Amino acid sequence: MLKIDNLHAAYGGIKALRGVSIEVKPGECVAVLGANGAGKSTLLKIISAIMKPVSGSITFYDRKIPSFPYQVVQSGIVHVPEGRQIFPNLTVYENLMVGAFLRNDKNGINRDLEWVYTLFPRLKERQHQYGGLLSGGEQQMLAISRGLMAHPKLLLLDEPSLGLAPIIVNQIFEILKEINKSGTAILIVEQNAYKALSVADRGYIMSTGVIEKSGTSKELLSDEKLLKAYLGD
Amino acid sequence: MFIQQLVNGVSIGGIYALMATGYALIYSLLGFSNWAHGDVAMLGAYIGFLCVATVRMPFWLSALTALLGAGVISILNERLAYRRIRRNNAPTMFLMIAAMGLSVTFQNMVIVFLGPKFRTYPPVIPVKAISLGSIKIGVLDIFSMAFVIIAMSLLELLITKTKFGLAIRAASSNMITASLMGINIDFYITLVFLLAGSFAGAGGVLLGLKYTVYPQMGNVSLKAFIASVFGGLGSVRGAIVGAFIIGIMEVFVSGFITSGLRDLFTFGLLIAILLIKPSGLFGIDIQDKA
Ligand SMILES: Nc1ncnc2c1ncn2[C@@H]1O[C@H](COP(=O)(O)OP(=O)(O)O)[C@@H](O)[C@H]1O
Ligand SMILES: [Mg+2]
Numbered sequence: 001m002l003k004i005d006n007l008h009a010a011y012g013g014i015k016a017l018r019g020v021s022i023e024v025k026p027g028e029c030v031a032v033l034g035a036n037g038a039g040k041s042t043l044l045k046i047i048s049a050i051m052k053p054v055s056g057s058i059t060f061y062d063r064k065i066p067s068f069p070y071q072v073v074q075s076g077i078v079h080v081p082e083g084r085q086i087f088p089n090l091t092v093y094e095n096l097m098v099g100a101f102l103r104n105d106k107n108g109i110n111r112d113l114e115w116v117y118t119l120f121p122r123l124k125e126r127q128h129q130y131g132g133l134l135s136g137g138e139q140q141m142l143a144i145s146r147g148l149m150a151h152p153k154l155l156l157l158d159e160p161s162l163g164l165a166p167i168i169v170n171q172i173f174e175i176l177k178e179i180n181k182s183g184t185a186i187l188i189v190e191q192n193a194y195k196a197l198s199v200a201d202r203g204y205i206m207s208t209g210v211i212e213k214s215g216t217s218k219e220l221l222s223d224e225k226l227l228k229a230y231l232g233d
Numbered sequence: 234m235f236i237q238q239l240v241n242g243v244s245i246g247g248i249y250a251l252m253a254t255g256y257a258l259i260y261s262l263l264g265f266s267n268w269a270h271g272d273v274a275m276l277g278a279y280i281g282f283l284c285v286a287t288v289r290m291p292f293w294l295s296a297l298t299a300l301l302g303a304g305v306i307s308i309l310n311e312r313l314a315y316r317r318i319r320r321n322n323a324p325t326m327f328l329m330i331a332a333m334g335l336s337v338t339f340q341n342m343v344i345v346f347l348g349p350k351f352r353t354y355p356p357v358i359p360v361k362a363i364s365l366g367s368i369k370i371g372v373l374d375i376f377s378m379a380f381v382i383i384a385m386s387l388l389e390l391l392i393t394k395t396k397f398g399l400a401i402r403a404a405s406s407n408m409i410t411a412s413l414m415g416i417n418i419d420f421y422i423t424l425v426f427l428l429a430g431s432f433a434g435a436g437g438v439l440l441g442l443k444y445t446v447y448p449q450m451g452n453v454s455l456k457a458f459i460a461s462v463f464g465g466l467g468s469v470r471g472a473i474v475g476a477f478i479i480g481i482m483e484v485f486v487s488g489f490i491t492s493g494l495r496d497l498f499t500f501g502l503l504i505a506i507l508l509i510k511p512s513g514l515f516g517i518d519i520q521d522k523a
Contacts, residue, residue, distance in 0.1 A: 050412060068412075068417070069412040069413055070412060072411070077414070078414075078415075081409075081413060085409075085410040087407060087410070088407040089402065090403060090406065097399060098400075098403045098414045098416070099288055099414050100410065101400065101416055150414065150415060161374070
């Protein structure tokens with residue numbers, strides 16, 4: 001469904017991506033793994049059109065990705081950004097409604113709202129509190145749920161484990177499995193390779209803007225030397 | 234006497250509120266002081282004046298034209314100047330400088346094409362006053378206050394209850410994330426400039442009716458700026474409260490001390506707020522926006 005071919009990106013003179021090619025098939029969960037500064041966030045920013053590439057092509061269902069972020073959402077891709085980026089002055093419920101911004105199907109919105117409240121009951125309990133008052137883990141749950149409220153075909157996740165206690169990370173990754181099983185394809189970028197590969201079908205290993213290796217999660221997990229070399233775990 | 238002055242203060246404060254809310258909306262979204270805001274109000278006052286006095290259109294139609302005209306001018310400022318600067322990812326300081334340039338340009342254009350004279354609206358609203366016991370309220374003040382109350386109530390509903398409000402609250406909190414969630418940022422910025430410009434235009438017409446119309450009348454938007462800082466930069470409710478406090482304070486200083494000290498008190502209040510509580514009454518965190 002998503003095909004990225006020979007993508008190059010730069011911040012001014014600094015090259016962040018140098019010929020990245022990856023693919024996500026319908027219903028798949030794919031991980032892009034790499035240490036800090038590898039270019040993972042840059043990759044997602046380009047897919048969601050908040051950053052322009054230098055060259056390369058991105059297609060979604062064989063169509064070129066549109067050039068404004070809201071159009072990308074319309075086409076069925078939602079990017080849950082690094083660091084959660086909750087709207088602190090909006091309530092949990094309002095944050096979720098921003099996620100559903102482009103939708104007009106009231107019934108569908110209510111169905112998805114019930115669904116994310118079932119996935120993360122904490123959010124339902126706190127639906128009238130301001131987003132800024134949630135704990136880090138709850139904010140990550142809200143960020144994922146807000147993305148789901150757009151009813152995406154493909155969910156892009158930028159380091160959902162960042163800065164969270166291991167027990168919360170486990171909880172969140174269990175739910176990512178469930179989301180993926182429900183039919184939503186996921187492209188997740190992570191430093192936490194073991195966790196990400198525990199939910200992903202396949203993975204790519206990225207280092208300084210280049211894909212160094214790819215394979216099924218099983219293959220990558222069995223090659224400890226490789227994971228150590230690129231991720232410094 | 235006290236109640237009488239209070240009524241006068243509320244009346245002028247309402248006009249400041251019309252300008253301060255638009256100013257605050259733009260500040261909350263784009264993080265810069267739109268120094269051309271007052272000049273949009275001035276152009277609105279002129280459009281209304283020309284429609285009534287020269288074209289001899291009925292007053293309500295002239296006022297409507299002034300509101301829409303000011304709204305369109307405000308959108309053009311955004312489209313032709315601010316948007317390009319935003320696209321270049323230039324510092325917000327550049328937006329403020331562009332706004333200052335627009336302000337001077339508008340004032341000079343009016344001087345060149347319409348002359349520097351002070352103009353007075355024809356008596357479209359009766360200059361009578363209604364007596365309530367010992368208090369006298371001008372018909373214009375009643376009209377003005379009624380308009381302000383309706384406008385502010387609609388604005389409050391718009392911001393808290395509609396999708397438009399949700400979009401601008403999200404965008405003013407985090408524009409990039411709002412766009413990632415599907416909000417068409419440029420479209421909502423255009424709507425905000427339309428709204429802010431129309432409110433400014435209304436303020437300009439009301440000021441013109443109450444006093445006179447002249448090229449520098451937009452400088453009154455300094456009061457809107459102070460009201461915004463006082464209420465908490467970027468907070469619309471804060472701007473409304475700030476505008477009324479400044480309006481009332483000015484009338485009291487003029488009435489009970491001397492009108493010569495009016496602006497001294499207003500700017501003194503600005504300095505005091507900046508020293509004591511820089512985040513203002515309704516303090517939004519302004520660390521990264523100021
Ligand atoms: N806003 C920016 N300005 C300049 N360089 C940046 C910016 N964002 C990221 N970079 C650089 O681009 C490279 C890739 O960054 P990023 O995509 O954020 O990596 P990751 O998400 O894998 O940690 C890094 O070298 C980083 O320093
Ligand atoms: Mg990153």
